[in-house]
Amino acid sequence: MIEKGKISASQMSVMMYHAIIATGILFIPKTVFDAAQQDIWISPLWAFPLGLLSVYIAYKLHKLYPDDTIMQYSEHILGVFFGKVIGFILLLLLYTSISVMVWQYGEFVVSEFLPHTPKYVVIGMMILLCAFAVHGGLEVIGRLSEMVFPVFFLLFLVIVVLLLPDIEIKRMLPVMENGIMPSVKGSLALYTWFAQFGIIYFFFPYLTNREKGMKWGGISVLAVTITLVLTNIIVILVFGRVTGNFTAPLMSAARYISIAEFLSHLEAIVMAIWIAGTFIKICVFYYALVLGTAQWFNLSNYRSLVLPTGFLIGVFAIQAFLNSAEASEHFHEVSHGLTDTLVYGLIIPMFLLSIAYIRKMKIFKQKGREKK
Amino acid sequence: MKGVYIFSVTAVAVLMFIYQWSKIKSTKKKEKMVFSFLMIIGWSLAVTYIVFPNMDSPAKMVDHVLTSLRNIFLGIFS
Numbered sequence: 001m002i003e004k005g006k007i008s009a010s011q012m013s014v015m016m017y018h019a020i021i022a023t024g025i026l027f028i029p030k031t032v033f034d035a036a037q038q039d040i041w042i043s044p045l046w047a048f049p050l051g052l053l054s055v056y057i058a059y060k061l062h063k064l065y066p067d068d069t070i071m072q073y074s075e076h077i078l079g080v081f082f083g084k085v086i087g088f089i090l091l092l093l094l095y096t097s098i099s100v101m102v103w104q105y106g107e108f109v110v111s112e113f114l115p116h117t118p119k120y121v122v123i124g125m126m127i128l129l130c131a132f133a134v135h136g137g138l139e140v141i142g143r144l145s146e147m148v149f150p151v152f153f154l155l156f157l158v159i160v161v162l163l164l165p166d167i168e169i170k171r172m173l174p175v176m177e178n179g180i181m182p183s184v185k186g187s188l189a190l191y192t193w194f195a196q197f198g199i200i201y202f203f204f205p206y207l208t209n210r211e212k213g214m215k216w217g218g219i220s221v222l223a224v225t226i227t228l229v230l231t232n233i234i235v236i237l238v239f240g241r242v243t244g245n246f247t248a249p250l251m252s253a254a255r256y257i258s259i260a261e262f263l264s265h266l267e268a269i270v271m272a273i274w275i276a277g278t279f280i281k282i283c284v285f286y287y288a289l290v291l292g293t294a295q296w297f298n299l300s301n302y303r304s305l306v307l308p309t310g311f312l313i314g315v316f317a318i319q320a321f322l323n324s325a326e327a328s329e330h331f332h333e334v335s336h337g338l339t340d341t342l343v344y345g346l347i348i349p350m351f352l353l354s355i356a357y358i359r360k361m362k363i364f365k366q367k368g369r370e371k372k
Numbered sequence: 373m374k375g376v377y378i379f380s381v382t383a384v385a386v387l388m389f390i391y392q393w394s395k396i397k398s399t400k401k402k403e404k405m406v407f408s409f410l411m412i413i414g415w416s417l418a419v420t421y422i423v424f425p426n427m428d429s430p431a432k433m434v435d436h437v438l439t440s441l442r443n444i445f446l447g448i449f450s
Binding site: 092093095096099100103293294297298299300301304305307308309311312315316318319320321322326330333339340343 | 388391395396400402403407411413417418421426430431433
């Protein structure tokens with residue numbers, strides 16, 4: 001096997017938690033608010049089944065081909081040529097997806113904290129750091145995410161608790177003013193994030209306790225849902241109907257904290273947890289990309305591809321959008337369904353699974369005939 | 373200015389090449405080929421983007437393809 005390291009199922013679940021929540025925690029409230037208004041905290045509950053579904057499909061495929069990742073079993077299922085085509089599409093979508101993430105990171109850091117630093121320096125440093133982690137292998141990323149998780153969660157809770165004096169319950173009333181439809185429409189935007197759970201198919205074969213994979217994957221989806229509900233509730237309770245005016249409402253809310261005049265300017269905490277989370281997120285996707293590329297070319301080692309892939313990601317990320325107007329156009333597009341994450345996280349695995357089942361049925365039928 | 377950018381991108385690519393090339397075992401021809409393939413794609417894309425800064429990125433192209441796919445899909449049902 002190309003990757004010799006092993007991670008435990010709980011490590012995988014923490015990795016996936018970061019991979020979804022890192023950018024979500026800042027940008028989800030605004031994206032969902034456009035459709036759901038004051039019901040944004042209900043939307044994650046509607047998106048929850050979709051996350052569970054993409055984990056379940058990946059797990060079912062893993063059960064059929066326990067030692068392979070999607071790059072390898074797509075060839076088993078569809079034959080070499082079509083398998084390679086699907087793999088190529090998958091890699092292309094992963095490249096675009098990760099370039100958007102890195103662009104978001106660069107844009108946000110430059111606009112909020114380091115206005116005089118050129119963006120390619122910010123992006124380049126992050127990619128270099130991630131390259132070291134990815135070069136270390138899967139175990140390194142697993143342990144890093146385990147290390148980051150308690151800090152992340154603790155600081156997140158600190159922010160939530162410190163915002164409690166500013167909340168007003170009446171801002172989220174009336175609940176479900178226009179029925180459940182607005183919140184369901186809002187959950188369409190969340191599918192982008194929840195479909196990213198599909199990338200879990202790159203990690204299932206490297207688990208030490210494979211039978212627990214589904215359980216911990218489910219726990220990860222649940223944890224993401226709870227965190228998002230908590231974030232959305234706190235944001236809507238603090239800002240009410242003006243939530244839509246901020247790009248990153250949680251950040252602005254943290255800026256709002258001022259307790260006894262000395263505990264203020266806490267947006268640095270949000271930035272710190274956000275950068276730690278984004279680091280894990282980029283690492284997870286970067287690793288999946290490098291491993292996928294190596295398997296697509298049938299190489300025996302993926303480590304030599306880490307640097308060129310990073311270079312390519314950097315080039316794509318700097319060029320991803322020319323300005324934030326183009327980016328917001330992209331995210332507007334994204335919030336109306338059918339996105340790249342939905343394609344690689346859900347549609348392609350679902351397609352592969354259905355073909356695999358049809359083939360299996362055929363084999364059984366042939367065997368039945370032979371017996372007669 | 374563009375010349376400086378192209379020069380620095382080339383410098384980064386050459387440094388990466390020098391660092392990684394010696395680490396790949398000489399028996400592994402395929403790895404060397406894939407490595408140089410990715411490096412050449414990356415470098416040429418970087419230079420193209422520097423020379424034509426308004427060119428579309430893959431993210432936008434994928435967006436475009438997916439939106440037209442969605443429109444075709446919705447057109448069937450409506």
